[in-house]
Amino acid sequence: MYSYQRRKEPGPVFRIIIRGINDLKLRTKLILSFIVVVFIPVMIVGLFLTNELRHQALDNALEQTAVNVDRVKKRTSEVINAAYDISYRLSNDSRLARLAATEYETVYDVVKAYKDYPDIKEYISLYKEISNIRIYLDNPTLLDNWEFIQPSESIINSGWYQSAMSSSGLIGWNYIEDERDGKKYLSLIRKIDFRDEMSSAVLVINVNSRMLDAILNQETFETMIVDENNNIISSNRPGRVGKGLSEIDFDPSIVNKQSGTYNAVVNEQSSKIRIETLIPLSSLNGIRILSVFSVKTIVKDANQIIILATIVIFISLIVAIVLIYGFSNLLSKRMLRLSKHITKVATGNLDVTLAIDGKDEIGQLSRQFNAMVGSINVLLAEVQESNLQKTQLVTRQNEIKFKMLASQINPHFLFNALESIRMKAHIKGEKEIAKVVRLLGRMMRKNLEAGSKEVTLRSEIEVVRCYLDIQKFRYESRLGYELVIDPLTEQLHILPLIIQPLVENAVIHGLENKQEGGYVRIKAELMDKWMRIEVSDNGEGMDKQRLDFVLRSLEEQEDEANNRIGLRNVHMRLQLSYGREHGLVITSSPDSGTKISFTIPTGGGRHVQSADS
Template sequence: MIQFFIKKLNDMKVRNKLVFSFILVVFVPILIVGVILTSELRQMALNNAIDQTTSDMTRIKTRISDALFPSVYVSNALLVDHRLNDLVNRTYDSTYDVVEAYRNFHIFDSNVRYYNEINDIRFYVKNDTMLNNWRIIPVNNHSEVLQTSWYEEAIVNRGLISWEFMETERSGSERRFHITRVVHFPQHQTYGVLVVEINTNNLNFILSQEALPILILDSKNNIVATNDVDHLGKNLEEVTISPQLTNGRTGTFQDVVFDEPSHITVDHISVPNSVNDLRIVSIITDAEIMEDANKLRRLGFTIISISIVIAFILIFSVSHLISNRISILSNQIRKVARGNLTTYSEVEGRDEIGQLSTEFNRMTKSIKELLEEIEHKNTEKRVLEKRQNQIKLKMLASQINPHFLFNTLETIRMKTLLSGEKEIAHIVKRLGKLLRSSIEVGGGMVPLKQEMEMVKAYLEIQNFRFDERLEYELKIDPKTEAIKIPPLIIQPLVENAVIHGLENKIEGGKVIVETRLIGDDMIVSVKDNGVGISTKKKEEIFLSLTENTVEAENRIGLRNVHERILLTYKTSNGLVINSEQHKGTRVSFSIPLNEDE
């Protein structure tokens, strides 16, 4: 992206570049400053409006809480009122008894008359001996009210207050604002549901004194009180306020309300011992917030526009003067582009264009010198490539020697075979195979079976050399033959056993090579019945495996095997040496089968 922009910029004429620079360093910064100042003015107006709204919300919330207090207070009092307990848990023998009991029970009527904030109080109870007087409402298992959501929720809430905007028998299809809660009578193991209807006219009166739209919402986003009667009883979705904007959130948010971008401030009205809170929502349109800021913005943009026009005229005139001198320099550059490195620019002046002309002349000279240097480097490169080809030919020729050796051994084997020396021919064949395996070994892993063929060839040669004084036995578990191991990791151990263990043994020398599986490891051991190793010598050998000592220089084979095992298998302990003097030596190592190579 940057390269593309640079390319487009380089393709522009100087005049256009100057205009572009003007836009970039004058117009854009002025525009940004104007936008920032306007944004700051807007933000200041917004912050002031939010602060004022927050202050108003706190004041309104206090007044609303005071207006709701009588309803909460009455419901708390009735929760433990013994007169209500006696009234609803009594079994009545006649209608007269019920009417007489109602006549003596004045608590509901007294609270409705005393508290203007309460419209009605009702109590739903399962008592078939009572009558419905619109204050005490008996219900049974067939009553429709038992199936209503507010009744079921009141039972589930276990005595906590629930704010409900709902329809009742007395209100018909009109929904009204209520407190509902269950009242338990433990001594009778009965309960009833208390419903206190709140006088929302008081709430609406409090909100009507505010200039901004104010809404009181229940937990289901129903508008239970507002200073706009057209929205009373509606849901937030019906007045174009997204419920997701206010559900469970407080603070100030932006949304489109009443088809206008607005700021919405939301706060909770928390009442003790209630399962759901009320919310108070204040709405202020952006137009009201930005009225003064917009005036300042228009004035600022007018001044900025005049300044930009004047600056544009000046920059256009200056760019025309500069482009003429650059055209002269451009003609000289075209000559150089055609290959004429002897040309020089004659543009005068000490300004940037004059300096550019001077640097152009220096550049032309440098290009000429650079081309000469490149030609010299190319000559050296061709000489170097020729020498490398000669080295490759020598390396190819050096590969003849191993093949010559193998062919010579094969010729000797055939002549001895024709002479009837089958044993010598066989040994020469094994020697050739051993040499080939040693020379052709690579850095990769090889199957154990291939390594053991090399070990067997070596032991046969040594058996021939010692004139049958050496016996050997290969105990190879067939399950281990396909296991991959580093090359030349067993043969040095066998060679060490033959040279150091059996060299001085007159007869009866024996080497046993064994592989077996134990758990997740393959154990490889090389055992001889030679002279063994003394305790002191054994300590020197152990030391030589890990440190650079004189003994280590004499034990290159063992140390090499030990280090390769440790490098290849991180969980292996390397070589383990067990020996008793005059009884023989056993060298072993383990290869973990479940470790990645």
């Protein structure tokens, strides 16, 4: 049985409202509909857009602040890295160790020793990133000068000196006063151990404050560099350097925060603060970069736009109501005729034609109505053709799927065929041919199994060894090779099929045209945090013009007919996976062979984001 649910009739109040609306004149309905359909949504959208505009202004400011802080961090890192380089050299300088540990008998000997060691003055003149260098050492026979100083009791008892003496050579970054000129500098502080001389000293390198100020002066937002004790090292606002964050009405809840973006109150204004921590290599501590901007300042322009937009919208609404009231009588008759024809089309009559005079919107609507009716008739015919095309498309897709399935079977057939050839050759005593076929099958299987995931270096070297053994079968004694692989690198991960193209390039382009044959050497070694791989040959090599052409082809965006696609493919994969600094490095000269090398991080991870930043 079928059950029917009776449609609920509208209530008496709703019926009265509907009847009242139906009894209104057209112009009144237009005004009411305008208020309900346009005015209210515009107000809602206006409020939403107002809020979004403010948020967008803040988001843009935060994004710009993040970019600015990252730029300041990189440039500051470049400045202080100069001090790190100098400290590394001085800590390993045997002449400095002898000068510091020698007990001198006369003042003349001391002066002569200072004169024979001009390195510190040369560092100061060569590196604009530093201001001064001083070394505190306990040697009563030395004289205090601008570089070598006997530490006083106050210096020995200072926190930075005690920290350096107990830090085992790690670097400290402190904002301290240079007793020689009475000024404060961001200083690199580290203990230097002269092991052969059984002595030590404390090295202090002052970073050039003017360079730090120049970096910050290019920023639009208030930006500061502070040390771990919240002392302001540099600022693009006057009167802030040398003070603590607590002295400039800085929000106490943010003082000790590390990297991130925070809401705070600065100078009694709601503000956003971006903090980025910079801890240099081999350092005990670091510095922080702070960028501050007032929320009120950022949304000021947005607020002005909002006020102007509100005024314009309000005036437009008033004008629109007046126009609707004036033209409603002119429009009602023509709209009624249009409504009747639309009703006919709605009932399925597609043979109607509407004729309304005028070139205004209603006249345009009438012409569009007639065009629409004609288009519907055309579309009905096109639907059938579209259905036919859809059926053909499904058929083609099924054929493609079938071909893809067949393409998966072909490699297995090829492997089986190679294995049959190998067994035939083995049975007939052709061991060398059987070996080469086995190597070819293994190499092809490795190549087909290679995907986007990284493989171990040992697996990649197996592919290279198979290729070289096959080529050795071809060239016989004309080809020799050597694999120099550090055992520590064998389990490190590397992109698949990244070395074999380089070896193939060495064999084909370097040795094939050499009558007496040649030699290929593959070397893998660890270098600090990198693994370096080098493929070299003693082939015919390249002159400078040819080498420049090859290097340019590696950076081309479009493949050309004469381009070395194999090398370029390897070069681009290395750069996309590990960063631009990990591309191919090629050196060559005529009759001296070619050497191609590259490095990858030993962690095996991807490092692209940090390369062009």
